[in-house]
Amino acid sequence: MALTIKIDKFYNDTDDNTKKVVGLKVVDDEGRTFIIDKKVTIADGKSDESYVKDAYDASLTEINEWQAQFSIKGKIFDPTNNSLEEE
Numbered sequence: 132m133a134l135t136i137k138i139d140k141f142y143n144d145t146d147d148n149t150k151k152v153v154g155l156k157v158v159d160d161e162g163r164t165f166i167i168d169k170k171v172t173i174a175d176g177k178s179d180e181s182y183v184k185d186a187y188d189a190s191l192t193e194i195n196e197w198q199a200q201f202s203i204k205g206k207i208f209d210p211t212n213n214s215l216e217e218e
Contacts, residue, residue: 137156141154151182153182153183154167155168155190159201
């Protein structure tokens with residue numbers, strides 16, 4: 132399943148001036164959307180891409196959990212052999 136990741140937020144945290152808030156909008160092939168925000172540490176000379184990469188890396192567990200909920204959705208359960216089958 133391919134994902135499109137769009138930057139949803141990108142600003143310095145007003146409560147903690149050592150952090151930047153990066154929001155990611157993740158959309159899958161079916162058009163399902165997952166939005167997650169992460170705070171990443173600000174560093175001199177760090178590029179915007181690096182901040183986004185840090186936020187993405189910190190979000191991977193949640194993104195994978197979100198995707199996992201769809202892995203068997205729509206399949207058919209056959210109780211005679213306890214198996215899941217494609218529709």
